[in-house]
Amino acid sequence: MLEPLFQPFLIDWLVPSASTYADDIDFLWELIFWIVGAWFLATEGIFFWLIIKFAKKRSPKAQYITGELKSQKQYISYPHMAVLVFDILILVFAVKVWYDVKQDLPPAESTVRVIGQQWAWTFQNAGPDGKLDSADDITTMNELHVQLGTVYHYKLEALDVLHNFSVPVFRLKQDAIPGRVITGWFEPTLTGEYDVQCAEICGIGHGLMGARIHIETPEQHAAWMASHAPISLASATPDVSAEE
Amino acid sequence: MSATPIATTRSSAGMPTGLLAVWWVIASEIVIFGGLLASYIMHRLAHDAWSAHAANTNTWIGAFNTLVLLSSSLAAVLGHKAAEEGDGAKAARQLWYTFAGGATFLVVKGFEWAMEISHGYTISANTFWSFYYTAAGLHATHVLAGIIIMAVVARKAARNVDLHHVELIGVYWHFVDVVWIFLFPLLYIAK
């Protein structure tokens, strides 16, 4: 019932949106951007205008305004009320987007286990039979292969310290906590190869803990699954001192 | 030594400065013990297995220590009343009884801990014992600080100097007693 009111483009211009809820998050971000941007420009504009208008050479004698009278305070209480109203508008959309992304998980068509540990990601793909922890699971290091248009549930956990599974193109981000297996979802809508970043400081190798996500069409995905033995190491992680 | 500033003598807030400051100390202490005990209670409710660990605490020693602290609180308030009446010697004597109460509490706590550690319940045995030693330890440190200040105040009170300090250390001591009143059931009774 609360579909995006307009097609967001600002973040999409910088980072492609490759999942179903990426547009919802982009829209919320942009709704805030326009509301807050308008308020900001108006307030800053009035602020600079007042500085110029009431400079000493233009108004040598200041007025005596206590600001306690109703007539004077209205200039504050009207914008104050307006800020509250816009806050409520933003709040409604924020809670809606949060509920859709984090609380209301659609039924899973496939599952992937994501394990963060000090300084590498291990992905356990459900394999052709679609069931996790079955014999044909494919476990890969720092390389996640997913199929276009399939609703994935990810089971995210950490083995040592806090990590954070973040896929910017999906607008997906969830901390991995040792001692908890957190379930979330995503549905890819764009093929390609993109970054996975660790977004929670996890020690010395935090900066090197990047991984790649490969979103493939159903045929490519099936080919990949067929050609893969259960354990495979991704190409060596890019070495640190890549020269400028 | 620079004379005490005129600022200390004023009381535009309607209270003696010292007492106002002690109540601010108590407010920040409420929040410190509050944070620690809230964390303990949450963990305690989350892990039923802890009641088995808690069974190994000695309720009798805890009860005796509570009695000791309650009595020392009585002595502290009698000392405060004596100080209000200007009787420095009596106030000092009551403070020394409070001091004795606090010292007994610490000695008994020492034996209790020695016994428990000898049974293998060290601070790193499990998280219940970690909270047990941290909470009781933080409280014991406050008891220790309290009796040291009390000794200083008692010696001055004996010479009828700074009698208003007797009330200040009294209020702090009652707070330390109230914290133990909540610690006792949490660590000893809830089994």
Next chain:
Amino acid sequence: MSDAHESHHGNYWKIWAWLCALLVVSVAGPFLEIQAVTLITAFGIAVVKAYLVAVHFMHINVAKRYIVYLASTTLIFMLLFFAAVAPDVMQEDGSNWTKPAWIAEAQTPPTVHGGANPH
């Protein structure tokens, strides 16, 4: 103030006696082995004892009103903290997470040593 001397004096001893009596009750509570009773005797009595000490010994009722507001505000903040943190720390399995296998057996049930006290 002198005539109230005796009653004021005796008053403190009376409060002390009440505190000791409540202590005995709270220690006796668990012997009935009823969980609800133990909780009431342990924590209900603790609150009553804290009230007695605060009012009669610390004279919090005589002090300025804002001292009471100050102490109660800090307590309210602690309750607020407890209320917001409990859903995370107190649950075995949260609304969107479960406990992984390797944690479950790591928390082996505690072996109960010979109890150091009668219980």
Next chain:
Amino acid sequence: MAEAVPAGSQDPHGGHGHHEQSFWSKYVFSTDHKMIAMQYMFTGMAMGMIGAFMAYAFRMQLAFPGMEVPLYGLVSPANYNSLVTNHGTIMIFWVAMPVLLAGFGNFLIPLMIGCDDMVFPRINRLSYQIFLLSAIVLLASFFVPGGAFGGAWTAYPPLSSEAQYSLTPMGSSFWVVAVALEFVAFLMGGINFVTTAMNSRAPGMKMYDIPIVVWMIVIASILFMASVGPLIAGAIMLFFDQNLGTAFYDPSRGGDPILWQHLFWFFGHPEVYVVLLPALGVTAEIIPVFARKKFFAYKTVLYTVFATGVLSFTVWAHHQFIAGIDPRMANIFTVTTLLISVPIAEMCFVYIATLWGGSITLSTPMLWALAFVAEFLIGGVTGIFLGASGADIYMHDTYFVLAHFHYTFYPIAIVGTFAGFTFWFPKMFGRMMDDRLGKIHFWGSIIPFNCIFIPLFVLGMAGQHRRIFDFNAYPDLALPWMQHTREFVTIALLVMLAFQLVFFYNVWKSLRKGEKASKNPWKSNTLEWTTESPPGHGNWAELPTVYRGPYEYSVPDREEDYWPQNQPS
């Protein structure tokens, strides 16, 4: 850590003559609130330079990865993490709080409420000494085996509690001890401020005659004292986890890492208001003076500050939306976070409304004060993106967050401090600062500051996350325009740091050759401008009585456009 000795300030004999003090008792072991204010301020500024040097070192690594950074050397991943961690820790706990809360608090509160000193001078001195010890312990953590702690200033366990993960066994413990000592120092300082402000007001000074900066610093101290408790308990537990093998935060042995996050941020959010309020107070003192105009709606600002203070205890989990807390809680904290933006917005409106009908002279302090309002608006406005839980999913821990909190912390810790310092410099040292150099330093700091953090907003939108020491490991983040932006930002930082030399030269020159300052160079109303510059021991020969509020400027049918608080008629 030798304190820079303010050569200019002789100690003219205050009202009650006393023996000539030795160097030690006058500067090092002084119990005079003004001297302790100077000690806090100069230690804070020295730590500020160290914090800025750390920013220089890791920004050079980000702009030119793998390069030998001049004056520092190679920035390895471990170095990068500890530089970033301690940059944050130092700038908040050892620069913003000492300078704004303790420096201005110690100097202004007794002078502005008309009393001769703090109520407990010796506790005041002890609080500075513990603070100095904490600064030494923190700096020492860089030279212990294993290096300084590198797990971010939030020190989330298990990284901060298990040495096997952080690889800085002693560094982590030194960090926790330093922060705990700093808390003890500010608890003692806070009690001094609150008790002095409550109890030692000058006769005739009613509740609404207290200048706003005193109100702000008192409320900031109360917020600090009421919020630091759980974190002190948390720090004790973390220290035991690190050294005694307890498992408060180790999930495999019954602990919970989320508990620390709650304990930390329950303190963390009130903490940002603890540093914001003094800066707001300093700005509230300066704008009326240079606009020659009464402060708009004094009572409204007071009630708004109370509302902000109370609400600040209900918003902390917006730092943890995606950090594993129960998703249903996120909605509650979104509501409270958006709710708290309302009183802050009101305060900004009131500051802007004060300019209406004024007669504004753009002196250096006024430029800094106006820049504070202008820049803080951006900080406040970008907070809405992060407070709304839905948008925070994408924004959390990106450079957008980093740019947001620099647009709040930089105006607070740097712009607010320079505003206060240039405004009260005549009163502190008895000399006038060079206004031309002041303006050069102002524009040289503000323009590069915006050139640093506006681009970082854009990098944050592009999905660049924090604390990653070399972005070449991420093909999507190693795009040419991104790397050029990082280089541009680093160069802007170098320009900004260079302009700080103008400030130091201005201070050094003014202290020695600055024009002698009169009692009231800015024609201001508050009580500190009614005694000599710098005030002697005991501040006044006889303590003033107050007859009116602090902002009676341009009162109709008076020829003078200001009306000091202690003038009877």
